[in-house]
Amino acid sequence: MGLKTYIGKRIMLLFFVLVGISLISFFISHVIPGDPARLMAGTFARPEQIEQVREELGLDKPLYEQYYIYIKNLLHGDLGMSLHTRRSVAYDLKKYFAATFELTTFSMLITILVGVPIGILSALHKNTFYDHIFRLFSLSGVGMPQFWLAMILQLIFCVKIGILPIQGRIASTVIEQYPLHHITGLYLLDSLLTANWPVFKSSLSHILLPSLTLAYVSLAMVARMMRSNMLEVLNQEYILTEKIYGIPEKKINYVYALKNAFIPTLTIIGLSYGYQLAGSVLIENIFSWPGLGRYAVVAIINADYPAIMGVVILSGFLYVIVNLIIDILYCVLDPRIKY
Numbered sequence: 001m002g003l004k005t006y007i008g009k010r011i012m013l014l015f016f017v018l019v020g021i022s023l024i025s026f027f028i029s030h031v032i033p034g035d036p037a038r039l040m041a042g043t044f045a046r047p048e049q050i051e052q053v054r055e056e057l058g059l060d061k062p063l064y065e066q067y068y069i070y071i072k073n074l075l076h077g078d079l080g081m082s083l084h085t086r087r088s089v090a091y092d093l094k095k096y097f098a099a100t101f102e103l104t105t106f107s108m109l110i111t112i113l114v115g116v117p118i119g120i121l122s123a124l125h126k127n128t129f130y131d132h133i134f135r136l137f138s139l140s141g142v143g144m145p146q147f148w149l150a151m152i153l154q155l156i157f158c159v160k161i162g163i164l165p166i167q168g169r170i171a172s173t174v175i176e177q178y179p180l181h182h183i184t185g186l187y188l189l190d191s192l193l194t195a196n197w198p199v200f201k202s203s204l205s206h207i208l209l210p211s212l213t214l215a216y217v218s219l220a221m222v223a224r225m226m227r228s229n230m231l232e233v234l235n236q237e238y239i240l241t242e243k244i245y246g247i248p249e250k251k252i253n254y255v256y257a258l259k260n261a262f263i264p265t266l267t268i269i270g271l272s273y274g275y276q277l278a279g280s281v282l283i284e285n286i287f288s289w290p291g292l293g294r295y296a297v298v299a300i301i302n303a304d305y306p307a308i309m310g311v312v313i314l315s316g317f318l319y320v321i322v323n324l325i326i327d328i329l330y331c332v333l334d335p336r337i338k339y
Contacts, residue, residue: 006327007324007328010320010324010327011324014317014320014321014324017316017320018313018316018317018320019071021312021313021316022070022071022074022309022312022313023067025308025309025312025313026066026067026070026309027063027067029305029308029309030063030066030305036057036059036083036303036304036305037050037051037053037054037057037059038050057083070309074313077090078090079093079306079309079310079313080306080309080310081306082299082304082306082307083302083303083304083305083306083307084298084299084302084304084307085307089306089307089309089310090310092295092307092310093292093295093310093311093314094185095185096290096291096292096294096295097291097292097314098184098185098186099169099185099289099290099291099292100276100277100280100284100289100291100292100293101186101277102185102186102187102188102189102207103207103210103211103214103280103284103289103291104214104273104276104277104280106188106207106211107210107211107212107214107215107218107276108215108218108269108272108273108276110211110212110215110219111215111218111219111222111269111272112222112269114215114219114223115218115219115220115221115222115223115226116222116223116226116262116265118134118137118138118219118223118226118227119134119222119223119224119225119226119227119229119230119265120226120227120230120253120254120258121134122134122135122223122226122227123226123227123228123230123231123234123261124230124253126231134223134227135224135227137220137223138220138221138223138224138227139220140220141216141217141219141220141221141223142217142220142221142224144216144217146213146214146216146217146280146282146283147282147283147286149213149216150209150210150213150282150283150286150287151286153209153212153213154166154209154286154287157209158209164205164206164208164209165205165206166287167287167288167289168206168287168288168289169187169203169206169207169289169290170187170199170202170203170206171202171206174198174199174202175199175202177198178196178198178199180194180196180199181194181196187199187200187203188200188203188204188207191203209287210283210284210286210287210289213283213287214276214280214283218268218269218272218276221268221272222265222268222269222272225264225265225268226261226262226265229260229261229262229263229264229265230257230258230261232261233257233260233261234253234257238256239252239256239257242256263330266326266329266330267326269326270322270323270325270326271323273322274318274319274322274323275319277315277318277319277322278292278293278311278314278315278318278319280293281293281294281296281297285297292311292314292315295307295311296308296311299311
């Protein structure tokens with residue numbers, strides 16, 4: 001099977017996956033306790049006003065008919081209107097996803113730049129002092145609760161030392177004095193492109209703690225996987241043959257062995273990235289980061305089912321797309337892989 005054919009089939013399957021996700025999430029979101037019509041009408045609304053809102057939202061129709069209308073609108077790019085923000089769900093998702101994407105991508109860069117070298121060095125120095133330190137570091141990352149780590153980092157760097165902000169995406173005083181020209185919606189990238197250094201500095205200081213907290217768990221998994229794969233590859237016969245032929249050890253370790261050992265690690269990186277793109281609920285709420293996770297929590301609290309549906313469908317779409325990209329990268333790293 002050619003790569004183009006494989007991609008085409010995966011995209012076709014994506015449609016069925018999204019239909020399944022929408023079906024399950026639609027019925028669950030409509031049976032949770034709470035009355036969206038009463039919420040939208042207001043606390044002191046009269047029964048006839050609530051009934052009018054229910055008719056406007058289509059909540060008076062049978063559930064299967066509501067789902068049919070939702071899917072028909074979804075195919076036209078209409079995700080509905082948020083009952084809480086009173087804005088288009090598509091507009092809200094675009095606004096909040098930019099913050100999540102920036103946080104997640106920054107976190108994943110830390111994961112790759114730190115986790116992969118730790119795994120390699122740990123494998124190359126097996127059972128040494130450095131290996132034991134790296135393994136202890138990895139185990140602590142897997143076993144430590146993220147919310148606990150987040151609060152400890154806040155206590156140390158924000159309360160005790162006072163060098164980093166405790167919450168938010170950027171200081172309000174900075175954004176007021178130095179307005180940012182939005183190009184991509186990513187504060188770090190947009191401030192770099194427009195040479196707005198005060199905004200860049202403030203954005204960087206705000207993103208450090210939440211991204212480090214997010215990165216720590218995935219970093220530990222990547223380091224452990226990289227170490228395991230590297231040790232397995234280094235014991236392969238072709239690696240031993242290359243050593244006999246006198247090929248420099250650095251070239252064997254960092255070219256031949258690393259390339260093959262990195263392929264399984266890439267799976268962990270892709271799964272972590274796809275999961276985090278869906279919104280890291282705990283971290284975004286602890287750090288008051290205006291991303292998808294925080295938006296989803298507010299939507300659930302307010303029984304805002306159009307917003308809940310939007311978040312779930314976007315999350316499913318992103319997860320499948322990230323996994324598709326990872327599968328394509330397999331072929332790039334190892335041409336022997338056929339689809």
